[in-house]
């Protein structure tokens with residue numbers, strides 16, 4: 431008889447396969463092919479790569495190592511993980527460059543739409559013995575003009591205190607540490623959850639092989655993922671990090687910004703920590 435798998439049995443290939451499946455069902459805006467745009471972007475991307483090959487006098491052994499590595503990333507389903515760690519932060523920066531409201535950050539590969547929702551406040555779904563410091567996370571959603579947005583929706587998802595995400599590591603309840611709050615008539619929301627731990631991107635697969643070969647580390651600082659929506663406004667996808675947290679200054683995904691650091695304080699009643707963070711959304 432084999433034992434039930436737990437989150438500690440997570441593998442890059444298993445996590446990657448789940449992330450790939452989720453990505454493939456994700457709906458995106460339909461795009462039409464603009465030949466001039468494709469030629470310009472793909473052409474410049476190849477030119478940048480060609481320049482690197484010249485600059486570093488890349489050998490045939492290295493070229494073949496690249497091919498085997500790319501094949502392995504695909505076989506393990508690690509493309510969503512790899513791209514979100516090493517590329518997404520620049521897309522986010524470009525797309526949100528003109529926003530006056532709250533700063534965004536990368537979505538990452540582990541968002542699942544449709545988590546359980548409540549009005550005003552919620553306790554995220556969690557195990558009876560969920561490890562970690564209890565955290566009350568609350569705030570208000572406003573427009574850039576300062577007016578509260580009562581119809582706003584706030585989605586929160588994050589890793590557990592062992593650094594694993596439900597639906598991507600085995601053995602966790604379906605919606606563990608994922609939930610949605612519909613803001614109250616003053617645009618306010620509150621979540622009761624637990625503080626997440628720093629997250630080590632799966633390192634037993636192709637991405638880990640590259641990180642080890644380069645002598646880098648595989649850590650992301652502890653973070654909360656959020657999406658905030660309100661009608662007539664641009665939604666914000668972001669992350670919040672903890673003041674003084676490990677890896678805030680060396681995030682492998684380059685997704686930390688000074689505006690995104692929160693500093694929870696101990697609660698007067700001794701029940702863990704609390705923090706307030708308000709969101710500001712740009713009008714369409």
Ligand code: DHB
Nearest residue numbers: 511512514515538539631
């Ligand atoms: C990855 C994981 C995350 O939790 C995140 O926020 C970004 C990227 C990853 O494993 O690729």
Ligand code: FE
Nearest residue numbers: 538540653655
């Ligand atoms: Fe994450």
